[in-house]
Amino acid sequence: MTYFPFYVDISNQNCLVVGGGKIAYRKIKILLEFNVRIKIIAPGISRQIYDLESEINKKHLKKIIIIDREFEDGDIDDTDFVIAATDNEHLNSHISRLCKRNNKMVNVVDVKEECSFIFPAIIKMKEMVVGISTGGNSPAMAAQIKKEIQKNIPDYYGELIEFLGENRDYIKSEVSDSGDRKKVYDELIELANLHKGNITGQDLVDIVNKYKMKLNSDVL
Ligand SMILES: C[C@@]1(CC(=O)O)C2=NC(=C\c3[nH]c(c(CCC(=O)O)c3CC(=O)O)Cc3[nH]c(c(CC(=O)O)c3CCC(=O)O)/C=C3\N/C(=C\2)[C@@H](CCC(=O)O)[C@]3(C)CC(=O)O)/[C@H]1CCC(=O)O
Ligand SMILES: NC(=O)c1ccc[n+]([C@@H]2O[C@H](COP(=O)([O-])OP(=O)(O)OC[C@H]3O[C@@H](n4cnc5c(N)ncnc54)[C@H](O)[C@@H]3O)[C@@H](O)[C@H]2O)c1
The missing domain is CATH 3.40.50.720 (NAD(P)-binding Rossmann-like Domain)
Structure with a gap:
């Protein structure tokens, strides 16, 4: 099943x-x-x-x-x-x-x-949860897949997700275009990965401002 x-x-x-x-x-x-x-x-x-x-x-x-x-x-x-x-x-x-x-x-x-x-076999990092089920066919295999996925998830993802969650309303209020917002999230994640999760509030403001300025120049 x-x-x-x-x-x-x-x-x-x-x-x-x-x-x-x-x-x-x-x-x-x-x-x-x-x-x-x-x-x-x-x-x-x-x-x-x-x-x-x-x-x-x-x-x-x-x-x-x-x-x-x-x-x-x-x-x-x-x-x-x-x-x-x-x-x-x-x-x-x-x-x-x-x-x-x-x-x-x-x-x-x-x-x-x-x-x-x-x-399921569970990987939990703060509020990020991965669940793996084999439909009950092989719990041992679920445990194995969990280990394979775990190797590929950096240990700072839990904190990064928390940071992005805390700032989501701010980003929404500052960047009105949903396409631009997606780019803000992508850039933030890319930057965070580049710095092994070390991302600051100032980095966030800088990226948000870049898209706000882009919007202003589009209007002008
Ligand atoms: C994922 C995990 C979650 C957890 O329990 O935490 C989990 N089993 C785990 C390990 C594990 N369980 C067993 C082994 C020995 C090897 C093997 O038999 O494969 C190992 C391996 C090990 O210990 O490494 C024996 C076993 N398990 C079940 C039966 C009865 C049966 O198959 O009907 C028997 C035979 C009993 C016997 O022979 O006496 C049944 C179930 N086990 C499930 C979950 C559900 C299906 C999940 C899915 O969809 O895959 C389900 C249907 C019901 C349930 O328990 O919810 C956890 C890994 C956690 C992790 O690593 O994080
Ligand atoms: N789902 C899985 O992943 C998985 C894995 C291995 C084993 N199992 C199965 O899980 C079952 C339990 O395994 P275990 O290793 O924990 O066994 P265990 O022997 O360590 O524990 C059994 C427990 O059942 C309790 N019990 C017995 N009769 C009771 C009653 N009338 N009321 C309340 N409690 C009662 C005992 O007091 C004991 O605490 C086994 O039947 C085994 O086949 C499941």
Whole structure:
């Protein structure tokens, strides 16, 4: 199956993770980068997850809640989406059916047919996010492609994107022609790449002024 990459705002949503082993830990680490609140329910929770809980909750009170017991159906009630990450395939299937009946998005870590969404391999640099999916055919290949893409993305891109985002309204207000604006962005990106991401507010003003002056001379 081919999956469509919706980019969804899940910040401050409540996620239930059933299971507290290696795979649960991996999914939790990813979700934390997207500012999700996480409740973990399992009778056996790994040391790694407890360590993560104390580290995260020091900074963000109650971002992670751990409940050390077996899953019960009512656990899905106050959640926005669910990850079934136990090593019990019957239980994982049951959670999937329950979620689908109750219109909750669900990811089952070991059966893609039971998922209503799947995790891609993710490259995240500030607000830039690349997601790679193989349609569930080969997660190992998704991980490999991620490494190949990572090698080709300079480490300053996250900051550069943030800088461009912060100045977008300014550029829009100063350069009214959309064709010229595209040239401003292209020149800024080219200059930033030339200087390995070191671009200043003055560089921005200079490029913007060049196009403002061009517009004035066009009018005259
Ligand atoms: C991308 C990534 C995201 C993440 O989980 O973080 C991810 N799996 C990753 C790694 C990985 N997973 C597995 C291996 C061992 C090698 C191999 O089997 O290939 C490796 C490689 C490794 O560990 O390096 C085993 C595995 N995975 C699934 C099954 C069951 C099945 O296929 O049905 C089994 C067999 C279990 C068993 O045999 O017991 C299922 C899924 N795994 C997915 C995502 C979804 C499809 C994504 C896509 O469209 O490609 C999907 C459908 C559901 C989901 O989990 O959301 C992450 C790389 C992250 C990164 O590197 O950044
Ligand atoms: N999607 C992926 O990328 C991927 C990769 C490898 C493995 N898997 C699959 O993921 C599953 C989990 O793997 P793991 O390595 O994290 O296993 P694990 O043994 O480390 O953890 C299993 C967890 O399930 C919990 N559990 C068992 N019964 C429970 C219940 N009734 N209620 C709540 N929790 C319960 C256990 O307490 C434990 O925390 C396996 O079935 C494996 O096939 C998926």
